[in-house]
Amino acid sequence: MAENKDEKMIDIYVMGRMYRVPEGLTIMTALEYAGYKYVRGCGCRGGFCGACSTVFRTKNEYKLRMDLACQTAVEDGMFLVQLPFVPAVRTVFQIDKVDPEEHDNILLEHYPEIARCVSCNTCTKACPQDIEVMDYVQAALRGDIDRTAKLSFDCIQCGLCSIRCPADIKHYHLAQEARRIKGRYIDIHSQQLAHRIGELHDGVYEEKMKEYVSMKKEDIKKVYDKREFHKEG
Amino acid sequence: MEGYLYYPGCTLKTKASDYEKSAMAVMEALGKPLVEMDDWYCCGAVQSLTTDDLMHQIAPVRTMCCAQEQGETELVTLCDMCYNVLKQANLRMREKPQDLETLNEFLDEDPDYRGEVEVFHLFEILRKMGREISKKTVKPLDGLRISPYYGCMLLRPTEIAMDDTENPKVMEELLEVLGAQVIDNPKRTECCGSYHTVNRSDIVEKRVKAIVARAVDDGADAIALSCPLCQFNLDYHQRSAGYDIPVLYLTELMALAFGLEVGMEKHWIDPKKMLKEKKILE
Numbered sequence: 001m002a003e004n005k006d007e008k009m010i011d012i013y014v015m016g017r018m019y020r021v022p023e024g025l026t027i028m029t030a031l032e033y034a035g036y037k038y039v040r041g042c043g044c045r046g047g048f049c050g051a052c053s054t055v056f057r058t059k060n061e062y063k064l065r066m067d068l069a070c071q072t073a074v075e076d077g078m079f080l081v082q083l084p085f086v087p088a089v090r091t092v093f094q095i096d097k098v099d100p101e102e103h104d105n106i107l108l109e110h111y112p113e114i115a116r117c118v119s120c121n122t123c124t125k126a127c128p129q130d131i132e133v134m135d136y137v138q139a140a141l142r143g144d145i146d147r148t149a150k151l152s153f154d155c156i157q158c159g160l161c162s163i164r165c166p167a168d169i170k171h172y173h174l175a176q177e178a179r180r181i182k183g184r185y186i187d188i189h190s191q192q193l194a195h196r197i198g199e200l201h202d203g204v205y206e207e208k209m210k211e212y213v214s215m216k217k218e219d220i221k222k223v224y225d226k227r228e229f230h231k232e233g
Numbered sequence: 234m235e236g237y238l239y240y241p242g243c244t245l246k247t248k249a250s251d252y253e254k255s256a257m258a259v260m261e262a263l264g265k266p267l268v269e270m271d272d273w274y275c276c277g278a279v280q281s282l283t284t285d286d287l288m289h290q291i292a293p294v295r296t297m298c299c300a301q302e303q304g305e306t307e308l309v310t311l312c313d314m315c316y317n318v319l320k321q322a323n324l325r326m327r328e329k330p331q332d333l334e335t336l337n338e339f340l341d342e343d344p345d346y347r348g349e350v351e352v353f354h355l356f357e358i359l360r361k362m363g364r365e366i367s368k369k370t371v372k373p374l375d376g377l378r379i380s381p382y383y384g385c386m387l388l389r390p391t392e393i394a395m396d397d398t399e400n401p402k403v404m405e406e407l408l409e410v411l412g413a414q415v416i417d418n419p420k421r422t423e424c425c426g427s428y429h430t431v432n433r434s435d436i437v438e439k440r441v442k443a444i445v446a447r448a449v450d451d452g453a454d455a456i457a458l459s460c461p462l463c464q465f466n467l468d469y470h471q472r473s474a475g476y477d478i479p480v481l482y483l484t485e486l487m488a489l490a491f492g493l494e495v496g497m498e499k500h501w502i503d504p505k506k507m508l509k510e511k512k513i514l515e
Contacts, residue, residue, distance in 0.1 A: 104248050108247075115278070117274075117292070118277065119274040119275065119296075121295075121340075125342070134274075138275060141243045142246035142275075
């Protein structure tokens with residue numbers, strides 16, 4: 001690709017080989033600019049799916065850094081490597097058999113390695129979502145499913161916490177289980193859905209529906225714009 | 234602070250919730266409530282014995298740093314394991330400033346720990362409150378014969394022992410204030426088998442049998458202790474030897490003597506039957 005004279009170019013290294021790329025590209029777009037094609041390890045390109053977690057080094061720094069390839073801009077002198085996706089082992093469980101009332105600590109049963117946490121906080125430092133990862137592992141350790149779920153709510157399952165953990169903890173799978181248990185057993189279940197399904201069964205809306213179906217497009221648009229919203233609860 | 238800054242530890246929140254509830258209730262009644270720390274971390278449960286073990290000091294030091302940042306110099310624990318780990322880590326930070334420096338550098342997201350927090354076990358606090366405990370004892374444990382059991386973690390190594398390593402007396406003193414009759418058990422400072430319970434229950438069963446047998450043979454109605462792991466081992470594993478003597482947290486007995494509501498929900502051997510027979514419970 002021909003260089004644009006207005007663009008500032010920087011040097012990055014991919015698997016040891018130098019490439020000159022425009023400043024301001026993300027790691028992902030820089031790799032593509034250099035000619036690489038993503039087959040795996042790339043998803044939404046918007047920082048939400050967690051597929052493109054990667055590890056890199058910046059100039060004159062010995063420490064490895066990690067982030068999402070689609071969200072991190074390349075820097076001059078940056079070293080990039082190929083990183084396989086993160087296939088951490090997940091405990092398979094049945095949602096109707098994990099009632100927290102019936103287990104002392106179901107998360108510890110499914111992920112006993114959390115007891116190895118030494119509170120080094122490397123997971124938190126690795127997290128591109130700024131989640132207090134260590135704190136939710138600690139909450140899980142003391143059986144606090146609600147807090148584990150709340151603290152981990154923004155998790156995108158990229159797995160960077162797990163690849164950096166010295167204790168081999170599978171943080172993101174643990175947290176996902178906590179959120180699922182919370183949804184099933186701890187959160188208050190909305191009554192509206194059952195109520196509405198009951199109304200449909202009873203044919204409450206059938207007359208209205210016939211009326212709407214026979215209406216002109218303009219008229220139904222008016223009805224739609226004037227619709228009322230019901231409050232939760 | 235009114236009362237004491239309290240470090241629970243994970244087990245107190247799960248298997249040993251009976252201990253936490255009764256200790257909280259007792260301290261509340263004594264006008265010195267236990268106030269849980271804003272932030273705390275698992276202590277690691279076992280003091281690391283490997284040569285290069287600085288990594289295992291991170292968690293306890295982080296917790297003591299949290300206490301420091303809450304502006305407290307006293308930190309109270311209930312669990313014997315937590316007590317032992319926190320106290321040993323704290324001692325090391327004082328004796329080896331280079332280790333403290335290394336950890337403070339590693340914990341760059343937190344303020345430096347200055348090594349000024351003192352770690353106490355609840356019994357050390359209670360020991361100084363004999364008069365108040367006596368005043369609150371509205372239903373003395375008359376006729377109840379209790380055999381105290383200390384295990385290892387409160388007393389060893391000597392540098393962090395909360396009482397005389399060979400001849401501890403704190404539980405005896407507290408039980409007497411509550412009106413109970415103390416049954417001496419020469420095996421009260423022997424190990425229950427600890428974490429062998431995970432994969433070598435035969436070892437635990439043997440040790441528990443010896444400890445429990447002494448208490449039963451000397452006519453004890455119950456065993457009193459404070460370590461959640463000892464509680465599990467003594468409570469669960471004595472059944473293999475055919476015993477059925479209740480194993481209570483000392484704070485549960487204290488709560489009973491104070492006339493407080495006591496759950497006693499997570500015992501393998503239900504203490505309620507014996508307590509009813511002894512007219513402690515109605």
